[in-house]
Amino acid sequence: MRKKFLSAVGVVCTAALLFTGCGANQTGETGVEKNDKVYKIGVTQYADHPSLDNCREGFIQGLANEGFKEGENIEIETVNAQAEMSKATQIAQTFASAGKDLVCGIATPSAQALYASCAEKNIPVIFNAISDPVAAKLAKSETEALPGITGISDKLPVEDQLKLIREILPDAKKIGIIYTTGEANSVSTIEEYKKLAPTYGFEIVDKGITKQAEIPQVMDVILTQVDCISNLTDNTVVAALGVVLEKANAAKIPVFGSEEEQVKNGCVASAGLDYVKLGVQAGEMAAKVLKGTKIDTIPFETLKETKYTFNEDAAKALGITISAETLAKAK
The missing domain is CATH 3.40.50.2300 (Response regulator)
Incomplete structure (x- = not known):
């Protein structure tokens, strides 16, 4: 009887391996879990100027570097606040209501607005191009993140x-x-x-x-x-x-x-600073969160290379x- 039971378990596990690896996640070379989920990402930048545009493009590139590509497994909605704080707040509230899987704020006002609206709904917030995250109240310290938010600092050399x-x-x-x-x-x-x-x-x-x-x-x-x-x-x-x-x-x-x-x-x-590199670094950090790393455990990083x-x-x-x-x- 025991032999028959073990044999049955073996058959079940063998069948399961064909679909799930007997409990293990199937991942590609990038480590992204192979499933049908399409992650919805909201990106908002505070103003329309080239350095912030470079941050945005770099962010998308950084996600792609880690296997998250538009049209495949992510949908990115990008909205510009046109240097208006009221608009930045409105965008953040819209993203929160839409239930995004992750949001990115480029420049301090946009990041602050996202944190105020999205963190309480457990939507991870990645900030980018923030010179002093601690002073902006987007980080507890250089080594300790606030709940629900982390990102990349563009502290000037x-x-x-x-x-x-x-x-x-x-x-x-x-x-x-x-x-x-x-x-x-x-x-x-x-x-x-x-x-x-x-x-x-x-x-x-x-x-x-x-x-x-x-x-x-x-x-x-x-x-x-x-x-x-x-x-x-x-x-x-x-x-x-x-x-x-x-x-x-x-x-x-x-x-x-x-x-x-x-x-x-x-x-x-x-x-x-190289703002494309800054964006790439933020995109790669966002990918870590999408792959399951708890955002609270990731302190913010600073781009240190002078260009x-x-x-x-x-x-x-x-x-x-x-x-x-x-x-x-x-x-």
Whole structure:
């Protein structure tokens, strides 16, 4: 009787192996479980500018790297808040009501809105392009995540930027920075600039704004007080980069960017970040969560590699020569 029972179990398990591996998940080379589930992902970015666009494209690429591809096993809905906090909140609430499997917020306001609306519904939130997640109240500490949220920080390499400005402008004394007073990332970055600037012989002249319409007037004032401008990744200011560059170029004051796209658009140089890589890192982190890793156990990560970018035409137009040694940093 016992032999017959064992034989029956063997038949059942053999049959089961054909379908489930006798209890084990069937996975492909990427480790994604083979099933019919299509994960619904919501992505919202706060503003429409190239660096955040790069984050979004990188996020999709990072998911694909880990086996999650649109049209196969994920559906991605992307919505832009057009730099309006009320719209960011509305988008987050819509994602929460739709019961997304995971959401991603690109830039602080969008990430904060998602966390407020989605975390309580147990929808995992991945943030991207947040300079100071702790100050933005999106992380408990650098090593401890808050429940339901984690992501990637784009903390700027401020010291590398100061070194670069000193190399290109050996006689400069004052650096101007315009920032949004309500953006936590910008406030914390200004503090770091002020802390490090004296080491390199600089004084920081900062001007706070509350909305984009204030930028032209503030530029008129700050350009009379500084030797150059260093632009942050402040969403409001970056959205008006054309105005900043137009006024600075007219005054023959160089503007240094904080990433490649700003330099492409006319800034002289930057010691900044690669926002495509930033997005890829966030996408790969999101894939871990979709594969079953508990989000609360994943502390946020920071992209640490500095990317140097130069615009020699912009420099030449201002009478600035960048040495071959400095240009070599881009390689």
